Amino acid sequence: xxxxxxxxxxxxxxxxxxxxxxxxxxxxxxxxxxxxxxxxxxxxxxxxxxxxxxxxxxxxxxxxxxxxxxxxxxxxxxxxxxxxxxxxxxxxxxxxxxxxxxxxxxxxxxxxxxxxxxxxxxxxxxxxxxxxxxxxxxxxxxxxxxxxxxxxxxxxxxxxxxxxxxxxxxxxxxxxxxxxxxxxxxxxxxxxxxxxxxxxxxxxxxxxxxxxxxxxxxxxxxxxxxxxxxx
Numbered sequence: 001x002x003x004x005x006x007x008x009x010x011x012x013x014x015x016x017x018x019x020x021x022x023x024x025x026x027x028x029x030x031x032x033x034x035x036x037x038x039x040x041x042x043x044x045x046x047x048x049x050x051x052x053x054x055x056x057x058x059x060x061x062x063x064x065x066x067x068x069x070x071x072x073x074x075x076x077x078x079x080x081x082x083x084x085x086x087x088x089x090x091x092x093x094x095x096x097x098x099x100x101x102x103x104x105x106x107x108x109x110x111x112x113x114x115x116x117x118x119x120x121x122x123x124x125x126x127x128x129x130x131x132x133x134x135x136x137x138x139x140x141x142x143x144x145x146x147x148x149x150x151x152x153x154x155x156x157x158x159x160x161x162x163x164x165x166x167x168x169x170x171x172x173x174x175x176x177x178x179x180x181x182x183x184x185x186x187x188x189x190x191x192x193x194x195x196x197x198x199x200x201x202x203x204x205x206x207x208x209x210x211x212x213x214x215x216x217x218x219x220x221x222x223x224x225x226x227x228x229x230x231x
Contacts, residue, residue, distance in 0.1 A: 002122055002164055005086065009051065009210055016055035019047070020084035020121075022071060023091050025191060026128070027062025032187030036194035036224065040088075042201035046217040051210060059084070067094040068108035075115055087116050088166070088204075090126040092150040093190065097139045102146075106153050113161060125158045127151040127169040129196060130176055132189040140189055164207070171203050194224050 008014050021027050021040045029038020037045070044058035061078035063070065068091050071078075079087060089112065095105040116123045128151055134140040151169045158165035176182040176199075187193030192200060202218055205211035212218055 005122065005164075005208065008085075009047075009053070009208065012052040012054075016053075016057065017085040018057045018059065018082055019043070019086045019088070020079060020082055021058075021060045021062055021088045021090075022079060023062040023089060023126075024066040024094055025062070025064035026093070027060060027088075027090050028064050029060070029062070029197065030064055032191035033194055033197055034187065034224075037197065039192075039197040039200035039204070042198060042217050043204060046201070046205060046210060046215065050212075050215050050217055062090075065094055066091065067098045068092070068105055068112065069095075069099070071112055072108055072115075075112070079116070079121075080119065083119075084121050086122045086124060088124045088126060089113075090128070092154065093128055093143055093147065096143050096146045096150060102149060102153060105150065106157065109154070109157055113157070113163065122164075124164045124166060125154050126166040127154050129168045129185070129192055129200065130172040130182060132182065132186065134189045137189075143190060166204050166207050168200055168203055171199065175199075198225070 008017055027040065029040060038060075040058065040060040040062075047053050047058060048056055059082055071091055089109075091109065092105060095108075099105055113123050128147055131140070131144055131147060133144045155165060155167065157163070172182070172185070176185050185192060185196035185199055187196065198220065202211060205218060
């Protein structure tokens with residue numbers, strides 16, 4: 001846990017921060033959430049309402065179909081423009097099919113981290129959640145086969161650079177190994193649905209030390225969650 005982040009999260013009266021989420025369709029949270037909050041919106045609820053960091057700003061500049069090439073190309077507008085204090089990065093699944101070169105992916109991700117560190121933003125890397133195998137979709141099959149290597153590359157880069165890692169993949173491997181549970185967490189084979197985004201948000205909360213099972217952001221009720229609140 002980054003000491004600066006821990007200090008800020010425990011001090012509602014501290015100088016406001018900008019938290020930015022940067023990535024592809026999963027960060028974008030479009031379509032496959034079917035109108036429910038994505039993990040970045042759940043994070044904003046936890047931070048700005050439940051933790052009373054009301055002046056903090058949470059920005060999502062994720063765009064569907066993006067790769068590391070797009071993130072580097074659009075960096076000026078989608079990151080630097082907002083002068084973020086913290087940047088959550090989730091990227092790689094489209095690199096698998098668009099770049100088809102894990103070495104280039106690693107180079108691009110390292111360059112992105114250099115840009116963030118040059119302007120004193122705190123980077124947080126994330127791995128991808130588990131996806132399903134769909135035999136009749138070549139792009140999905142390629143992602144299914146190569147995602148473990150890309151997630152490991154993300155872990156290795158985080159460890160080498162001393163960067164905080166949110167390991168969604170590890171959590172999903174442990175808790176959604178049952179195909180029925182995995183299906184309930186996904187909105188479609190490679191995109192989390194409402195439950196999956198909730199799990200992603202909770203994993204972030206736990207890594208940042210701000211998880212509370214009784215908080216509404218951590219334990220929503222009603223459709224599509226079909227769970228009663230913790231008493």
